Amino acid sequence: MSAALIDGKSFAAGLRARVAALVQPFHAQTGRTPGLAVVLVGEDPASAVYVRAKGKATREAGMESIEHKLPDTTSQEELLALVDKLNADPTVDGILVQLPLPGHLDAEEVLLRIDPGKDVDGFHPVNAGRLATGLPGFVPCTPLGCLMLLEDLHGDLSGMDAVVVGRSNIVGKPMAALLTAKSCTVTVAHSRTRNLPHYLKHADIVVAAVGRANFVKGDWIKPGATVIDVGINRVDGRLVGDVDFDSAASVAGAITPVPGGVGPMTIACLLRNTLVAAYRHEEVPLDEGII
Numbered sequence: 001m002s003a004a005l006i007d008g009k010s011f012a013a014g015l016r017a018r019v020a021a022l023v024q025p026f027h028a029q030t031g032r033t034p035g036l037a038v039v040l041v042g043e044d045p046a047s048a049v050y051v052r053a054k055g056k057a058t059r060e061a062g063m064e065s066i067e068h069k070l071p072d073t074t075s076q077e078e079l080l081a082l083v084d085k086l087n088a089d090p091t092v093d094g095i096l097v098q099l100p101l102p103g104h105l106d107a108e109e110v111l112l113r114i115d116p117g118k119d120v121d122g123f124h125p126v127n128a129g130r131l132a133t134g135l136p137g138f139v140p141c142t143p144l145g146c147l148m149l150l151e152d153l154h155g156d157l158s159g160m161d162a163v164v165v166g167r168s169n170i171v172g173k174p175m176a177a178l179l180t181a182k183s184c185t186v187t188v189a190h191s192r193t194r195n196l197p198h199y200l201k202h203a204d205i206v207v208a209a210v211g212r213a214n215f216v217k218g219d220w221i222k223p224g225a226t227v228i229d230v231g232i233n234r235v236d237g238r239l240v241g242d243v244d245f246d247s248a249a250s251v252a253g254a255i256t257p258v259p260g261g262v263g264p265m266t267i268a269c270l271l272r273n274t275l276v277a278a279y280r281h282e283e284v285p286l287d288e289g290i291i
């Protein structure tokens with residue numbers, strides 16, 4: 001291991017503290033508390049753990065967590081009716097519908113129903129379009145967190161070669177858009193890419209978000225590169241990333257661990273987006289660049 005460890009957990013703690021510090025002046029100016037509604041459908045144990053963690057972090061930041069737990073038997077119409085109710089509720093600044101939804105529900109239709117101004121996940125196509133065109137909106141939490149770690153480490157990313165491995169709407173595509181906006185030269189690789197090592201050979205930045213345990217090998221990585229591992233895979237009860245950590249850490253300049261890397265940043269950025277949503281809803285000025 002020669003790479004520096006990128007401590008996402010500690011960076012996330014700092015971000016959460018900055019968010020918490022901005023809740024108090026918001027309350028002083030508006031008389032209310034930012035509110036995040038989290039909707040969980042069904043009994044998936046992993047989802048229940050995430051939702052509990054989000055609720056705890058929300059309260060620790062001084063914001064209100066509004067949790068809706070619906071049974072597996074919930075119909076599409078019932079779920080849409082709840083989203084409509086949350087859209088209309090002035091105490092709700094952010095809405096998160098925990099994914100994945102049970103198979104009988106149409107996630108795309110549900111996400112389309114969320115008011116884009118409350119879409120703190122940044123999953124609504126309006127927010128995807130805003131990111132793609134450089135307009136203010138909400139950026140998905142995981143790629144936003146990755147970008148913060150990269151800028152904290154490197155400062156200006158301009159001119160760097162970045163390879164994003166994965167093209168999902170929630171990580172790969174928005175990550176590529178963010179890095180492009182920061183003037184990186186971006187390659188998006190994916191499961192059909194023929195020669196991934198060929199592209200990684202030149203990458204100063206690697207963001208791995210393919211959802212396959214230990215997929216990216218150390219000998220594919222350029223010596224000194226920065227490796228951001230978005231993967232959350234459970235192997236034999238252990239949490240591992242999409243990067244083969246031991247081999248990559250001996251080549252990279254810096255690398256995020258799993259756990260303790262990107263995951264905590266996702267939650268901190270969710271709180272950040274909720275705070276920003278609240279300030280926007282009340283039209284209280286906020287320098288969004290400082291968080």
Ligand SMILES: Nc1nc(=O)c2c([nH]1)NC[C@@H]1CN(c3ccc(C(=O)N[C@@H](CCC(=O)O)C(=O)O)cc3)C=[N+]21
Nearest residue numbers: 096097098099100121232259260261262263264266267
């Ligand atoms: N609408 C929606 N928005 C999401 O943002 C969303 C979602 N659905 N569905 C599931 C994924 C997953 N996700 C994570 C958040 C935090 C950690 C996290 O904090 N991980 C810790 C470890 C947690 C553990 O030990 O299990 C870490 O990496 O250090 C991981 C994963 C948010 N997601």
